[in-house]
Amino acid sequence: MKITFCGAAGEVTGSQHLIESGKLKILLDCGLFQGHRAEARRKNETFRHNPANLDAVILSHAHIDHCGNLPSLYRKGYRGPVICTAATADVADVMLQDSIHIQVEDARHLEKRRTTDQPRIEPLYSEKDVRGIVREFEPKQYGTWNSLFPGVRVRFRDAGHILGSAIVELEIDEKGETRRLVFTGDLGRRGLPLLRDPEIVAGCDILISESTYGNRVHQPATELKSELLQIIRRAADTGGRVVIPAFSLGRTQQIVYFLNQLNLTRELPDVPVFVDSPLSNRLTEIFRRHLGLFDEHVRALLHDDSDPFSFPGLTYVGTQQESMALNHRAGPCVIIAASGMCESGRVLHHLKHSVENPNNTVVIIGFQAEHTLGRRIVERQPYLKIYDRQYTLRAKVEVLNGLSGHADVNDFKWWYEGLASQTGVGQAFLVHGEPASSQALAGVLKDYCDEDPIIPELYQSFEV
């Protein structure tokens, strides 16, 4: 078997790994590279393999750095199955539709910098490519072995990272023996709201593990709920508004679920709550369709409350007019809007109208990348540039952690122990991490493997 790491090697985007066995070529994930626009574009539009020659794609989950370049595969001739869980198929469909607009916008920016001797820059892919690849999705259940080709089987186990996320178990019969490969996708955490804990799987000959937070320990998610309650109580007392920039997939639904719980226990003050993101609204509908995939707390809650994403006082904002009307609303309220790092989307309007009032609070949840407005708010910079105007930051800023969807070093240890306790691990590869994080995790993982873990470089191949 040969593995080539075509993405997420030494970095955290562009997940894509090619497995070759005999004449068979299977791609694990096909994510978008993100980051510097021109460099990301170069990486996203070229494949080291010929997409038309692939036999199958296996998709771990629907985050855009894992599924976002699937339409490029279709554009370059791939016609074959994309095997994933049913929830991933639903979520990826919505995420890829949304990605079309981002591709149009990126192409517009790159086109501005194009010199006259360069060809015109078109979006990376179009709606036709998205529709084409979505037609190829083949949803499968968790926990069931599926035969892909003679001598090739795949099974999905819950990764506990986002709705539909899976650990991939792949078994390939080669020269009379079965080779077993496990790919973590993105590994979730124990005790995250809504999601089941990551499933422990049996050991393997080859492990491909993510390593995003291989050198960190996260705060527990439960503390965030009570901190959120304190902030909303204070806003209710002072008549201020609470603006929460949040990612549309996962983070928004987790916050709404917490607020729903606080409402059920009658702790939530009588303050209207608005979710103002069309993408979040579409994704929440998909969450409602897959309630059976959530953890035991949600399943218990469903006996008394048929919809954990709705409570009196909560409004899902639709049109732009309704969104703008919130700017002139008097009295306290909570507004949850995308994007999570305040780089685009409706949250910018809400921040513009909120940051100069000391009675208001901006709640930043989780990691904010460098050079984003979210990061400048975390740093409490006195002036914020929103669109093309400067605003003075007078609102309170609260930074809450604990909702990261990625395993920390203790979760990894727990999961590796379970993996190794059954049949051990042969060769491990660490992907999807900055070098310092992958190296720290390699130090933990080596105790559970026959061979020292390898941190592959981009486009490096290994015979295993």
Ligand SMILES: [Zn+2]
């Ligand atoms: Zn992910």
